[in-house]
Amino acid sequence: MDKEHRQFVSDILKDKRHSRVFAAKVRELDDLYCEDKQNISEVCTRKFDRLDVPEWYHNFIIDFFKKVAGETQKKLNKFRFYHSFCLGKVDDRNTLDIENAKSVPIGTLLGEPHGKTARRQFFLCPLHDESTASFCWYKKQNKWWCFGCGIGGDVIDLYQKLYDVEFKEAIKYLTT
Numbered sequence: 001m002d003k004e005h006r007q008f009v010s011d012i013l014k015d016k017r018h019s020r021v022f023a024a025k026v027r028e029l030d031d032l033y034c035e036d037k038q039n040i041s042e043v044c045t046r047k048f049d050r051l052d053v054p055e056w057y058h059n060f061i062i063d064f065f066k067k068v069a070g071e072t073q074k075k076l077n078k079f080r081f082y083h084s085f086c087l088g089k090v091d092d093r094n095t096l097d098i099e100n101a102k103s104v105p106i107g108t109l110l111g112e113p114h115g116k117t118a119r120r121q122f123f124l125c126p127l128h129d130e131s132t133a134s135f136c137w138y139k140k141q142n143k144w145w146c147f148g149c150g151i152g153g154d155v156i157d158l159y160q161k162l163y164d165v166e167f168k169e170a171i172k173y174l175t176t
């Protein structure tokens with residue numbers, strides 16, 4: 001959490017009633033996130049029902065919804081954290097920041113996928129030169145493995161390797 005957020009949280013903590021504001025925000029974002037996920041699955045279903053609509057259009061719409069859903073999820077995590085903090089349920093900020101950082105989808109650090117299944121996406125490895133995609137993102141676990149480099153890890157490990165930064169710095173960048 002950066003300095004500005006710390007200040008914000010400590011101001012909020014002076015009045016416990018604010019935890020209600022966070023609770024409301026969490027509920028609101030939760031609803032939004034569910035709605036976005038619903039929209040994505042509806043568009044996916046329609047893709048197979050109505051083949052007369054061009055494929056690029058469906059992909060465009062799905063990508064758009066995914067992006068919106070991803071942003072909502074990020075906001076939701078943040079407000080959940082503030083809410084727990086207000087209720088005094090979290091005393092180690094760093095622990096939660098690590099969890100928040102780990103939930104950032106690995107795909108957001110990469111370019112376009114070169115192949116995908118429901119559970120995995122393949123990319124050109126950002127850590128070594130190659131022309132066939134051997135970098136695999138396991139979406140559900142949000143872990144990666146490069147069959148070329150023979151190494152893998154979570155999103156924090158990848159960020160550290162990509163930008164050559166310390167663990168703490170990676171957490172900071174991933175959560176802001």
Ligand SMILES: [Zn+2]
Pocket residue numbers: 125126127128135146147148149150
């Ligand atoms: Zn590699």
